[in-house]
Amino acid sequence: MRILLIEDDPALGEAVRDHLAGLAHAVDWQTRLAEAEAALRAVPYDLVLLDLGLPDGDGLAFLKRLRARGDTTPVLVLTARDRVSERIAGLEAGADDYLVKPFDLGELAARVAAVARRYAGDPNPLLEIGPLLIDRARRIVTKDGAPVPLSAREWALLEALALRPGAIVAKERLEELLYPMGEEVESNAVEVAVSRLRKKLGAETIETVRGLGYRLKGR
Amino acid sequence: MRILLIEDDPALGEAVRDHLAGLAHAVDWQTRLAEAEAALRAVPYDLVLLDLGLPDGDGLAFLKRLRARGDTTPVLVLTARDRVSERIAGLEAGADDYLVKPFDLGELAARVAAVARRYAGDPNPLLEIGPLLIDRARRIVTKDGAPVPLSAREWALLEALALRPGAIVAKERLEELLYPMGEEVESNAVEVAVSRLRKKLGAETIETVRGLGYRLKGR
DNA sequence: CCATGCCCGTCAGCTCGCCGTCAGCACGCG
């Protein structure tokens, strides 16, 4: 993704740029609104990260101008302003999301990914397995088009199996996935979980491989 | 443009209505604040023409209430009061422009056109989610066509969810949105807010995702 | 200055979904 970062704080700007660059994004960093505006006219960015507290103008007004021009580039606002009304003002000015300083770089990356997913030509990756459609981002499974509500355990189990459809996943692996060594189970909890999942998704979707584990009916 | 005219003088009201209608505007004419308020809640107007000298209430207070609700519909004030301090009071109450009686109908039309120009280009995006219509610019929600009055908290919550319909929003995220780190809540305030919002919008509109958060029922 | 009403945080009691446990059964294998 090609990202325009508008941020005047050198330390923060560098940190954000480096972090996103490390995630294989192409980041252009501007510290002034005037320069940013020029860059936006010249280059088709996939995303704009906009700090509202810039010294050479009002970020919100900048954003409104952008939208008034018909520019629909997704904008993620970074700011220290944290009042609800100001967030709302930001969103009403045309921001797609809002991140309040100080923010975690990991969270920033997640938001960036979310925006990217939302606006990319291919939305989010849907896994299609037989009659099942698995939307990992939205945490939604549909069977023959009908949504199937899953509990947390069931979802975790399905995700583990759906990661590589057709591959055998050992029961022990599933066990340590569902119960990450905090509390071992001393029963057939995994089997029960599989059973319950099968009841919701259909018995034929999960195949038992005796002595080894389970696998999703891939194809 | 859809214009709400609030004016109790029959002759003037008729003149204004006819003149603007002749310029291809859709004009609703109310002579009382109470009726005007009801109309404003029900219909998304592009512009309000407000006479301050109405017999059933203070026009300025009416305007302040409107703004306090977060309604950003442009308001053009018509009045006989011409003192500078009163103009200032009007603008501080949230008026976008001011016209002193007697005014020329041509000038009125010019001001209306100016407002239209200022707000054109971005027709406010309406979010449609099931039976809900969410007008973010005007802060109006309708359910099955009927307007639903929301408090500030309720609106903030709805907007957070409506930003990405169908996506799960973590309870912690909602919490930091509603109570931006000024004062943390040590109760189930978010749950209560959701409950109250559900009571207004219908239980089925907001889905609980156990252990994760909430989401708006997309489509 | 008090009355009224709305907003909303807090709390308590409750409901209900989740899920680990267990027991009884099915089935494959030698």
Add this chain to the structure above:
DNA sequence: CGCGTGCTGACGGCGAGCTGACGGGCATGG
């Protein structure tokens, strides 16, 4: 037939989440 492995219905406890009630805060209005 005996054993091992896996399946599933039933049970019950735990805890997340829901909601009615209460009260303080704040604005409005008389």
